[in-house]
Amino acid sequence: VRQSIDLNADMGEGYGAWPMGNDAALMKVISSANIACGFHAGDPTVMAKTMDLALRTGVALGAHPGFADLQGFGRRRMQLSASEITALIQYQLGAASAIAQGLGAKLDHFKLHGALSNMAAESDELARACFQAALAVQPDIRLVIMPQTAMEAAAHALDASCLNEVFADRSYDEAGRLMDRSLPGAVLHDPTTAAVRIENMLRDGCIISHSGKKIAARIDTVCVHGDSESAVQLAQCLRERLQKAGIVITRSHL
Amino acid sequence: VRQSIDLNADMGEGYGAWPMGNDAALMKVISSANIACGFHAGDPTVMAKTMDLALRTGVALGAHPGFADLQGFGRRRMQLSASEITALIQYQLGAASAIAQGLGAKLDHFKLHGALSNMAAESDELARACFQAALAVQPDIRLVIMPQTAMEAAAHALDASCLNEVFADRSYDEAGRLMDRSLPGAVLHDPTTAAVRIENMLRDGCIISHSGKKIAARIDTVCVHGDSESAVQLAQCLRERLQKAGIVITRSHL
């Protein structure tokens, strides 16, 4: 029986004078923070402040690199060569790692952002380029991956430590993959519905599809969002429900 | 008697489709490359290519961070708080360090760029903020400093490994500091004149001012430029002259 789970969220997604989301509120809910690395969001100062907040709250730090696309928030697909990807990843991971080190801390995990993540879920080659680049910089970093995708295959081929992730507010298809956002029911808005579904997944040790099908899968971390008030509420609701079920919210230790 | 000297140059100052300087030619002349870190010049791909070139030529790698000012090439002064400076420095140093690590290498030195360097030469506080930030990330990194400036005081206060630098194409005043570029004679254009002067400085173990005054100073590294054909020629001329004088061009070991 599952006794603990990690809750992760994207953090430090402000830039300069622009804040984004309610990092302070969400930091009390989660156990792992994915820190934007300055290319799609975040700047060095935002990164340092966010990491400092996480450390004071006992939240684990992860690098969350994306495409160099501030205006598009890293959500626009871009075609890069393997060597460009390697440099893109190592640059951002190294930057985040050094700021963490400046605060006396170390990065725990690595999670791709936005279009880069979506593309890596589809392409073994891209996933492998991203993960190999990260592992060359920090061999013990844990890769947050989406089960049943190219990410999983690439991470396994590299024999890397992985954190299998599900999304609290998204539905899954019968292959255990995220349903396209455009499909009805793909995004869950009701906190309780979302929380119950995650609780069931953790209890049963499988991804439960929108149709009810169970796909066996290890689940190590649940992604919650904090970009809106309702997102924070969903996260808080999930945390409370899991705690009532006797599941401790804590950073995962493999 | 001086038996070896380090020659350093700013490298990887292209960005995207824009090259700058003749890195390939200059890499054969120098022993240490200061790699632009993406804020005033350089992008992750340029950084990786430049480091790869340096490593294949046996040239030591250093981080060369500057202000976030691509359009101004880091030459415009900006007022930042101490915590902003810390994050700015650690971000760039970490990024460079990770790309080096991806190539199986490690950074050897740290040199400030442009307006950030000029301001740190004037301000103990700024110099200290920059150096402390760097040392927190890599305690054994060597700080390239201008003797007789606030950089020297800050580096000594931090008990850091330093590389004292003189510029091959610049004249010094009687305090042993760089003459302002606007003054007559401040910039040397003739390769032989410049080479002879550096040779004399190394032989005598002192900075020799434009007026001929000798200011005792350890000299560890000589900065040459590569942004124009004539700059590369000056660097080559200097290298040849020093070698004829029996001085080996090599990365310095403290």
Add this chain to the structure above:
Amino acid sequence: VRQSIDLNADMGEGYGAWPMGNDAALMKVISSANIACGFHAGDPTVMAKTMDLALRTGVALGAHPGFADLQGFGRRRMQLSASEITALIQYQLGAASAIAQGLGAKLDHFKLHGALSNMAAESDELARACFQAALAVQPDIRLVIMPQTAMEAAAHALDASCLNEVFADRSYDEAGRLMDRSLPGAVLHDPTTAAVRIENMLRDGCIISHSGKKIAARIDTVCVHGDSESAVQLAQCLRERLQKAGIVITRSHL
């Protein structure tokens, strides 16, 4: 007796995925919108959406150019040459003008942002460079200026149409200039206090200093802010109070 006044506010200060302020609420309060032009805030899409919102609300459009400093929100001082300033201003003004034209509208006014504004208030030369650049692109554009500053002198020397501006939430010294933000009482937080003071200024046709001194000055427009809930409340309070005093809030016609 004063029968109408213009209320202006900075608008369209989001960037990409980052909103800023409550433009929708504030647009109902003001009569003139200063549109950020993409260098310190705003991007082409944000500009078009904000202008569209303004036009549908009957709010006049103005260009609000700043330094090219997204991370610093245009609040960091930068030293530029006169020709750089000319190009900086014309680029942003032209961009804003074209987007307005695409919506069937025309720019009404021109207001400098942030550090560029502060510096132009201090330097005749800079103010003149900015204004001359703007007038060369649109000779009938109205320049929003701070009375008693270098802006006023420069605008008069260029024989330009001006809108004299006071700030609703700021105090003035006995020379009729903004008190430094760091001084006690320099920033007004209470909506009623601010509104009463502006009402008195408009009634008396003069700037009223923090100490109570009256400095005769034409006042054409009052700047309000919208970056926080309390800022919007102050603006709404001011609007209501002025309307009760029989002063119509309307874009100014010279």
Add this chain to the structure above:
Amino acid sequence: VRQSIDLNADMGEGYGAWPMGNDAALMKVISSANIACGFHAGDPTVMAKTMDLALRTGVALGAHPGFADLQGFGRRRMQLSASEITALIQYQLGAASAIAQGLGAKLDHFKLHGALSNMAAESDELARACFQAALAVQPDIRLVIMPQTAMEAAAHALDASCLNEVFADRSYDEAGRLMDRSLPGAVLHDPTTAAVRIENMLRDGCIISHSGKKIAARIDTVCVHGDSESAVQLAQCLRERLQKAGIVITRSHL
């Protein structure tokens, strides 16, 4: 018989401290300059200097907008909505137009850059969005288009003034479209070969494919490059050959 032709080239493709190409040499060869507008290359200062150079040489000015992708030089494809495209185009066109106006000049033509151009050649919808946006800002601007592509259809549907363009150093397929760069013979490197082919096209009033097939087409302007020494030589060779054939190099007048 053809008596005159326009030669156009991309100009002002430097950024900040980075020059690109030999604008000064090429300006003496061409009759129309396509000015980069700051998103993929060019900054306000570079734009103003380049336009000033063009005007002093009697070369016509055109706006050359691209995607907001400095690092990728506008060569990376990005998916934007129609309203994003409209704002992107109008922003850049307006900026260029204002800088031209500041120099007492007016834009003559409009040519899409890089990936934006390639995508507009394939998509009626995108071409139409770009052209409609430009015409809303300057109804009399002339659209540089590639014959036999979606650009041509869109421009005709909008009843716009067009300049049909061929590329001096590229080969065409039997449909009269550019051969893919990856195909053998797609890029011409020999100046004389290129010049002869263009001369034949102008004489016969048709695009001549790599295989020798003639596709009837009006040709208004020939694009030459200036990014390398050999590109400038090709342009000079073409100019001389056309002049010997009695064809005047001049900006086109419809």
